[in-house]
Amino acid sequence: MDLTLAKESCLHCPIRHRAVCAEADRSELERLEAAKSYRTFPRGTMLAEAGEPLDHLSSIVAGCATMSRTFADGRRQMVGLLLPSDFIGRPGRPTSAYNIEAASEVTLCRFERRMFEELVTSAPNIAHRMLVMTLDELDAARDWAVVLGRMTAREKVVNFLVNLARREAAAHDGSVSGGAVALHLPLSRETIADYLGLTIETTSRQFSALRKDGLIATPSARDVQIPDFEALALEIDDDDGGVIS
Amino acid sequence: MDLTLAKESCLHCPIRHRAVCAEADRSELERLEAAKSYRTFPRGTMLAEAGEPLDHLSSIVAGCATMSRTFADGRRQMVGLLLPSDFIGRPGRPTSAYNIEAASEVTLCRFERRMFEELVTSAPNIAHRMLVMTLDELDAARDWAVVLGRMTAREKVVNFLVNLARREAAAHDGSVSGGAVALHLPLSRETIADYLGLTIETTSRQFSALRKDGLIATPSARDVQIPDFEALALEIDDDDGGVIS
DNA sequence: ATAACTGCTTGATCTGCATCAATGCGGGAT
DNA sequence: ATCCCGCATTGATGCAGATCAAGCAGTTAT
Numbered sequence: 010m011d012l013t014l015a016k017e018s019c020l021h022c023p024i025r026h027r028a029v030c031a032e033a034d035r036s037e038l039e040r041l042e043a044a045k046s047y048r049t050f051p052r053g054t055m056l057a058e059a060g061e062p063l064d065h066l067s068s069i070v071a072g073c074a075t076m077s078r079t080f081a082d083g084r085r086q087m088v089g090l091l092l093p094s095d096f097i098g099r100p101g102r103p104t105s106a107y108n109i110e111a112a113s114e115v116t117l118c119r120f121e122r123r124m125f126e127e128l129v130t131s132a133p134n135i136a137h138r139m140l141v142m143t144l145d146e147l148d149a150a151r152d153w154a155v156v157l158g159r160m161t162a163r164e165k166v167v168n169f170l171v172n173l174a175r176r177e178a179a180a181h182d183g184s185v186s187g188g189a190v191a192l193h194l195p196l197s198r199e200t201i202a203d204y205l206g207l208t209i210e211t212t213s214r215q216f217s218a219l220r221k222d223g224l225i226a227t228p229s230a231r232d233v234q235i236p237d238f239e240a241l242a243l244e245i246d247d248d249d250g251g252v253i254s
Numbered sequence: 255m256d257l258t259l260a261k262e263s264c265l266h267c268p269i270r271h272r273a274v275c276a277e278a279d280r281s282e283l284e285r286l287e288a289a290k291s292y293r294t295f296p297r298g299t300m301l302a303e304a305g306e307p308l309d310h311l312s313s314i315v316a317g318c319a320t321m322s323r324t325f326a327d328g329r330r331q332m333v334g335l336l337l338p339s340d341f342i343g344r345p346g347r348p349t350s351a352y353n354i355e356a357a358s359e360v361t362l363c364r365f366e367r368r369m370f371e372e373l374v375t376s377a378p379n380i381a382h383r384m385l386v387m388t389l390d391e392l393d394a395a396r397d398w399a400v401v402l403g404r405m406t407a408r409e410k411v412v413n414f415l416v417n418l419a420r421r422e423a424a425a426h427d428g429s430v431s432g433g434a435v436a437l438h439l440p441l442s443r444e445t446i447a448d449y450l451g452l453t454i455e456t457t458s459r460q461f462s463a464l465r466k467d468g469l470i471a472t473p474s475a476r477d478v479q480i481p482d483f484e485a486l487a488l489e490i491d492d493d494d495g496g497v498i499s
Numbered sequence: 500a501t502a503a504c505t506g507c508t509t510g511a512t513c514t515g516c517a518t519c520a521a522t523g524c525g526g527g528a529t
Numbered sequence: 530a531t532c533c534c535g536c537a538t539t540g541a542t543g544c545a546g547a548t549c550a551a552g553c554a555g556t557t558a559t
Contacts, residue, residue: 078400086403088396099389106393136381143388144344148351150395151333155323157402158331158451198507206403211546213508230507443537456516458538475537
């Protein structure tokens with residue numbers, strides 16, 4: 010799970026473009042800038058439906074969205090949390106493979122598909138940056154498979170909290186200090202459960218167990234305090250490489 | 255298993271290059287051809303170790319390899335099966351994130367890292383094709399997360415067999431007919447179990463249950479016959495989109 | 500304030516898969 | 530052939546997490 014807020018490869022930020030394109034074709038930059046438009050959607054909006062055509066490709070500017078697939082019998086599995094700088098839609102693939110839903114108010118930087126695809130095929134810089142972003146997502150997706158396939162419920166929840174804390178720290182461009190950390194959860198228990206491949210009840214029980222063990226405090230359901238981050242991280246770090254980088 | 259695959263994006267095949275590069279810079283093609291070399295490794299060879307430097311990028315020409323991560327306590331999760339035309343290593347990432355092991359004798363088409371990375375940054379065609387391949391892998395990895403997170407043991411095994419059959423059919427460039435299909439499993443029960451996030455015993459029991467239900471026959475542990483492919487596929491297809499594309 | 504609603508927690512029970520433990524089977528060496 | 534040895538199957542039992550079922554707390558409406 011890559012949760013940094015200001016990746017090198019973020020495609021909606023002109024400052025990044027300038028850095029990357031410094032000595033490259035400036036017209037490429039102009040075209041990318043010209044092709045984009047911004048739009049904000051309220052919480053709960055379906056930004057894409059699995060199998061349905063997706064005529065805009067977007068980069069998330071602000072907010073949080075979820076990517077999931079739902080079975081006919083109701084089982085749901087999230088395959089990713091989409092955060093600022095993450096990309097929605099794929100060049101060359103006209104439809105979305107997953108449901109994408111705004112988990113909070115979300116602002117997108119949108120590119121009309123045809124324009125963007127032309128850029129990707131003709132501009133080496135853009136294509137290369139898309140490749141780097143996609144490789145990051147691939148690593149995250151594979152790491153996620155490891156979590157879902159082999160971790161216990163407790164490990165899944167700890168892993169979730171630790172990564173959320175690390176992302177938050179990265180967003181503020183500092184590292185997680187050895188001390189206390191406070192988190193606001195962007196997701197409901199149900200969404201967390203669907204993310205972790207668990208039920209709501211099991212997820213809730215794991216939060217309660219961690220609280221009883223003194224590893225977290227929960228002033229409210231959506232707020233988590235971690236008095237000793239290292240102690241929490243030890244629950245998963247000490248015995249494997251299963252931590253999502 | 256016959257592994258002659260012929261994806262559009264396969265990077266070791268000059269014929270494909272020619273098709274893609276037809277009107278593009280031919281020197282790019284020359285350089286790619288010049289940079290490659292072939293090598294064959296016996297079954298069991300560790301082609302890459304998680305965290306270790308990987309100085310060659312490779313395209314699989316023949317054989318089968320597995321990608322996995324192992325926890326300190328022995329838990330192991332495979333994150334992918336690598337088959338001909340699949341790629342090992344990532345431009346811009348000097349180390350492998352996973353253990354990659356030859357599951358059978360494997361022939362690789364290898365590119366020296368520096369040469370290949372130069373090609374990716376300078377040649378739009380190569381970069382674009384890498385992007386398409388990576389997007390395919392990303393879809394597969396996310397689909398895999400859905401399988402691991404929400405499918406039952408039986409569904410996992412059925413999904414595995416159905417996908418293997420489909421890949422095999424795709425390799426022979428035909429579709430899976432409505433009738434009987436014969437498969438040779440390229441993996442041991444243990445490896446299948448690690449792939450599916452199950453134990454050996456559960457995997458074996460599921461094979462036995464499918465046999466008892468008449469959905470498969472197993473002339474040997476490594477050979478599976480599917481008398482009615484559609485009937486098997488119905489076990490998963492009718493209620494979701496959880497099939498790996 | 501009270502009611503009604505929604506999301507969270509907790510308890511009791513059930514079950515699917517893991518674990519522990521034999522047993523069977525096939526292919527290679529002698 | 531016979532003895533292996535690694536792999537696969539099958540059985541008995543245990544347990545983590547799912548399911549079923551109440552309660553509870555925060556929020557919005559009246």
